[in-house]
Every structure is written in C-alpha cells, then in structure tokens.
Amino acid sequence: MKEKDPKEAKRELIFKVAVEVFSTQGYHNATMSEIATAAGIGKGTIYEYFSSKLQLFQQMMEKGIQTYYASFDAEELQRKPVQERLRLIMEGHINFCRQQSRLPKLFFWETGIQDEEVKEWMLQMRKEKEAHLQELLTEGIKSGELRDHNPYIMAFMVSGIIGSVWAPLVLDEWDVDTGLLADSITDNIMNGIKNRA
Amino acid sequence: MKEKDPKEAKRELIFKVAVEVFSTQGYHNATMSEIATAAGIGKGTIYEYFSSKLQLFQQMMEKGIQTYYASFDAEELQRKPVQERLRLIMEGHINFCRQQSRLPKLFFWETGIQDEEVKEWMLQMRKEKEAHLQELLTEGIKSGELRDHNPYIMAFMVSGIIGSVWAPLVLDEWDVDTGLLADSITDNIMNGIKNRA
Amino acid sequence: MKEKDPKEAKRELIFKVAVEVFSTQGYHNATMSEIATAAGIGKGTIYEYFSSKLQLFQQMMEKGIQTYYASFDAEELQRKPVQERLRLIMEGHINFCRQQSRLPKLFFWETGIQDEEVKEWMLQMRKEKEAHLQELLTEGIKSGELRDHNPYIMAFMVSGIIGSVWAPLVLDEWDVDTGLLADSITDNIMNGIKNRA
Amino acid sequence: MKEKDPKEAKRELIFKVAVEVFSTQGYHNATMSEIATAAGIGKGTIYEYFSSKLQLFQQMMEKGIQTYYASFDAEELQRKPVQERLRLIMEGHINFCRQQSRLPKLFFWETGIQDEEVKEWMLQMRKEKEAHLQELLTEGIKSGELRDHNPYIMAFMVSGIIGSVWAPLVLDEWDVDTGLLADSITDNIMNGIKNRA
DNA sequence: CATGAATGAGACTTCATTCAT
C-alpha cells in the first residue's frame, strides 16, 4: 500500500533534486548534468521522465504550487472572520517557507526564464493569487469587517507582504516563532502601524 | 550647452537599450548581439564601452539605483512625520516605476545572475533599503507616532508593499493617479485595513 | 589483449590529429574546429577529453616528450664512452624525427604561445636537455676523453646541432641512412672539421 | 644633411617598436593597438606606412636580415682561411644578438605565422644561409683546410651551432667576452671536442 | 530502461582593418 510506483518514485527524486539545484543556481546556471549527478542518475535518464529542461522546471513549479495550496486547510478557512483567515494564510505561508526553504525563492524570484508559456503561466499564478485575496478582502468589506477601500490595492499590498516574508526567513535564517510572526503581521495588516493610544 | 560628450552619449544609448533588452529578456536570455542591433551599432562597439556583458549589466544597475535614490528629495524627507515621509517614498517609487517602467523589474526580480559579486551587491541593496526603512520606523516609534512593534517586521512588510506596486503599474499598465495611490497605500499602512467605524 | 580502453583510444586519436594540425598550422592558426574535423568528430567532443585548447597542446607536448625520452634506451647509455653515448643520442634523435616527423617541429620551433605556464615549461625543457648534455660532457672531461673546455659552451653547441638535424630530415625529406648520419655527425662533433692529415 | 625624410623616420620608429613588441609577445599575441600605443601614435597611422600586420612583420624581418648581413664585413671575409672566416661570422652573430637582442629571436624562433608567402620566405632564408655556409665549407675542403666530409651535413651542423648561441646570450643574459666566445666556438667546430693530448 | 559519450547551435569576446573627422 505504501509501495509507490517506482517510476513515480524517481520522478519525485528528480523533483526534489531539481528544487535544490534550480533554487541554488537559478534556472540558467543550473545544468542538467548537475541535476543528474546530484540525483545519482544518468543524464539521459532525466529525459525518460521529462522532455526538456524547461518542462522539468515547469512541472516542478506546478507541483510546488499544489503543495503550497495544499498547505492551507481549505475547509478550515471557510466561514471565519477575515482576520482569522489572513492569519491562517500567513501561518501556512511561513510554514511552507520554513519547510521548503528553496522552493519559494523560485516562486517569487525566478524570472530569468523567458519562455512565453512559462511567463504567461507565472503571471497567471500571480493574478490568481491576487484575485483570491481580492475576493477574501471584498467579502470582508461587504461584511463590514474591513474598511471600504479599494480591494485591488489592498490585495497587492497584502500579496507583497506575503512575498516579503520569505527573504528574512530563508536568506537571513530568521528563527522566530511561527505563531507570533503570523500574529504580528496580521495585526499590522489589520490595524496598521500608527499609534492610536 | 546641451551638447554632451559624444562618448558619454553613446554610453547613455547603450544603457538605455540595455535596460530595455535586459528587462524584457532577462539577463541570460539577452544577447550582446541583440543589444547591439537594438542600439543600431555593431556588436564590437559595446565592448569599447563595457568590458563584458556582466559589467554592462552591473553598471546599468548601479546607474539605475542612483537615479532611483535621486528621485527622492532627501532634504524634503527630513523633519516630517513618518506618515508624510512614507507617502513621499511611495510617491517617488510610483513615479520611478512609471517613468522607467522596465528598470524596476530588474531591481526587484532579476536573480538569475549567479556571479558572486553581483549577488552580494544585490543582497546588500536589499539590506540597505530595509535598514533605511527600519531606521525611519524606529524613529517613529520613539517619537510615539507609531505603535511599539518590532520594527524589523514592519520594515520588511513595508518593503514588500513597495515592491508589490511595480507589477500592477507596469505589467497591468494600471492608470491611476499617483497622489491618490500613494495616499491610499500610506493610509492602509498606517491605519490598517480593519474597519473601526 | 590489444583491446584498449575506448576512452583512451579516442584521446590517442585526438593527440595524433593534434600533432598533425598544430605542427602544420602552428598553435594559433590551428582551430579546434579544424582538429575536430580532421579527427572526424564533433567540436564539442574534444572538450570531453581536454578542458581547453591550451591544455590539449600542453598534454600533447608532454606526451611527446615522454615518447622522445623513451626512444633512448637509458640502460644502454650508461657506462659507455662519451663518443658512443653521443652517437646513440643522435641515432635516437634521428629515428624520432623520422617516425614522428611533425612532433619535433613543435618541440624545437613553436614559441608563439605566450601563456606563462607553457613558456616556463618549454624553457625548463631546454634547460634540462642542456643540463643533461652538460653532465655527460663534464664526465667526459673528467675521464680525460674530452678536451678540458667550457662544458656549458660545448653543451649548447651540441644541443644546437641536435636541433638542426630536424629541418633536413623532415622539411627536405632527406633520405639518408640513420647509422651513417649519426656516425658522421658524432665524428664531426668529436674530431672537428679541420683536416689534420 | 642629417635630416631624414620625416616619413622615413616614422617608418623607422614603427620598425623599432615592432621588433620590441613582436619579439616580446610573438606575432599572434601582439596587437596593432599595442604597437601603436608603444610608438605613441594612432592605430590608423600604422596603416599609412604598412598595409597590414603581416606586411609590417615581413618588412621588419627583411630589414632585420639586411642589418644582420650588413654586420659582416663582406670584403674582410674574402680571401681568408675558413677558420678565420667562421670566427668572424660567429663574432658578427654574437654582436648582433647582443645589440638587437630581441630581433634574432624572431629570426630563429617565430614560426607561428603560417602565411604561405612568409613561410616560403623564411624557408628560403634558411636555405640561403646554409647554402652560403656550404659554399664556404666546400671551398675549405677543396683547399685542403677542411676534412673531406659531406659539406651538407657540416653546413647544417654549423648552422645549428650558430642558432644555438642566441638562447644563452639573450634568455640567460650570459655575460661573456665576445672574442673569447667566438674563439672557443670556432675552435670546437674546427678541432672537435675530443682530447687528443 | 538506463546511460553517458557525442554533438553542434549559439554565446561571448577579440582585434585587424576601415573611414569619417
């Protein structure tokens, strides 16, 4: 039952190594040789599983996104106040950065690939993420929980904040309690930084 | 009077084309041939002004950073409340994105270059930007204008917000009044998005 | 039994072609493309065996030197009168020129390479060759077989004579009996050209 | 009267610098820029006097050869015993190496140029030099001053000896009295190195 | 299936030569 398809197991292995190598070297500086060696397999073997370097990168990203979204318990997110949901999103994001470390870098930073298809797909990803946030925020406005501001602006702001968490966590290896950090960020998003005491 | 050094004029031309090409294609996908053709000059001519592709990229980035920082009137920023200073920073940033369009993309996104020197330099840039923000926010906390929260967290949040503005402005070519956008963002940063009515 | 490592066999092939091409065209005029074509392999294949043009040249020379020195039976050279030993050196040298034809040209003539390492190495080669001769001659002086003249001068003279044999043999394709030529040269070195009859 | 044609003076200047640069860097590693800079003139100016890099090299060599042959007083050489004439040739050659230092290196060592015309010309030079020697030696044999050996062999041997003098003098900067060295070499050529005491 | 030797398109870079000033 735990036995996986050996074919699938090797795909997983390649994915794992690819994340490591691509995020360390960047897409262009990474070589197929390097990935093969790191995976302990032959160069040609990668081509048994992926038709090209680009496709490997693409599928690795897609798989990563799925993992990313899977890290949010969708059920749990429903029917909660916006503040609580934002907090959960932050927490999930922080956990993902911690666990995957290298992967988020590729999501948020790798733009060297200029293949039209990939560019389109990454742009699409950004749009979806922001559309999702915008929806959440619009709901909050309607329910009166949030101020009646432009939800489009709010959305990319929150999106920017989410994206900015990665650098301190991974680059600076910041060791902070996930819950506290999520609280703090959410609080700042909700209440702003101005002192009203 | 307006006559420039012709040597310098050609440097400018190459810089201008380089921004265009590098930001459209990314560092690795851009070729020297392409830049030369786009500039209407011979391939070898670029090498009369820059010793290598990497040096061209680096100097183009440095020049861009200078322009970026120059777009903030430093004098004006002193001795004003934090809210006002944040607003001016936002306004300057928005204007820069509008005017340079392609350049900010390189600042915030190009990470495919793996040359140690450049990587170090770009990391340094990020640190400086955040240190600067952190300083500003710390001042605000001391003066009582801001809440007594962790300024490190605040800093990368604000930094993330600033970075996130570029995409809607340039990719979506969003046509919004600079003043209004700066107001709106600053207001959200200061007061949060929660409805306190 | 005769089966060689196929990897080694291709190295040999490249070496063989490299000698041909480098000695015909000179180091700078030879191109990697040309060598590849002459070897009937792809351009990139050479780089699977040698990391650069310079390294290929260097290793080819080193291998040649080994072959050169191997062509003298070291054992046989010991404990014989100087005249006999000189004759054997001449004979070995003549045979080597005949067999390798192109290679000696590179040893004695190629100086266009300006890479410090190679220059140093070739200079070193010359020194060693002359030191070896000088030693031989010094022994002869001590034993009374040779005149008590400056062995340093004698050494570079003999060295010059050895080097000069290549041109008639290879360039002019002079067809002369090896033994007779070796005898004649050795006799002239030992007894001079003056008529004492 | 001492006033030279200024055009000719600049030719001389370029020649002088060319010898320096070509002999230091070798033909291929030397650049026209370098020569121009070293001569304190513009790059294009060289092309006012020489139609190409190759032509400059060629004419420089030709001029050098003339200087070389001019260093032997032809009149004086006639009607003297072979030994004396060989000694004078050696002395002239040593002086030339001392004075010109860099130039002989090009004569005897530069073979990287593969232009058919130049190759032919340098081969021709070698042939002439040896023919000249051979003639001298043949005369000596006829007059009974020299042993009745193969003058062809003798010629390239003596030629090799002459060529070998350059390296110690220039590379090792050997400081030895010209007359003594010429005597010593000539004596060895004439009487050989064997001890007949 | 897995492999890795072989390949060649294509990138960067150099430098002899030209020509407008």
Next chain:
DNA sequence: CATGAATGAAGTCTCATTCAT
C-alpha cells in the same frame, strides 16, 4: 596626414539534447 571609434568575421567554449549500447 593622423586619428581612433566603429565594425564584424572568426575563434573558443558551453550545454541541452540525442542515441547506440
């Protein structure tokens, strides 16, 4: 005349991809 900025042909080397074993 003298110059040196501009040029592009040509060379070295990399690496994704293929295919015979």
